[in-house]
Amino acid sequence: MSKIKEANLVRFTERDGVWCADVEVKTEGISGTLIAEFSATKGSEFEMSHVYRKDASREIDWYENNLHEAYKDISEELFGKKSRESKRGEREEFKEGILAFGSIREELKEHFQLSRTASLFHTEDVEDQTYLH
Secondary structure (H helix, E strand, C coil), X not given: CCCEEEEXXXXXXXXXXXXXXXXXXXXXXXXXXXXXXXXEECCCEEEEEXXXXXXXXXXXXXXXXXCCCCEEECHHHHHCCXXXXXCHHHHXXXXXHHHHXXXXXXXXXXXXXXXXXXXXXXXXXXXXXXXXX
16 A cells, blocks of 8 residues: 555544544545545544545535535545455555554544543443444
């Protein structure tokens, strides 16, 4: 997989009831910007759920439009299907490259820990909650 040139945490959001973090990524060998979606798992680890190609343009994306696909999921294109193990190593290498860039891992840990602590339910099992798709 390509070397990570830049990675920046863009936002934390909830998708389908799961707390996620979006990280903008620029790599060698892949033109444009990618968005890697991370969720937290038990034990302060992270799962990279999807990778999107960002093709947003302020000129045409300032409103909801159907002129093009501004965020296209390219996870299978980059790493193959999850059920196949052939590119599993590349997926893990890419994920670890993003997490190791700057303070990305620390920022994700901090945010997901705070979201667990601030759980609406404040139950004893709050540490056992996972955030997977």
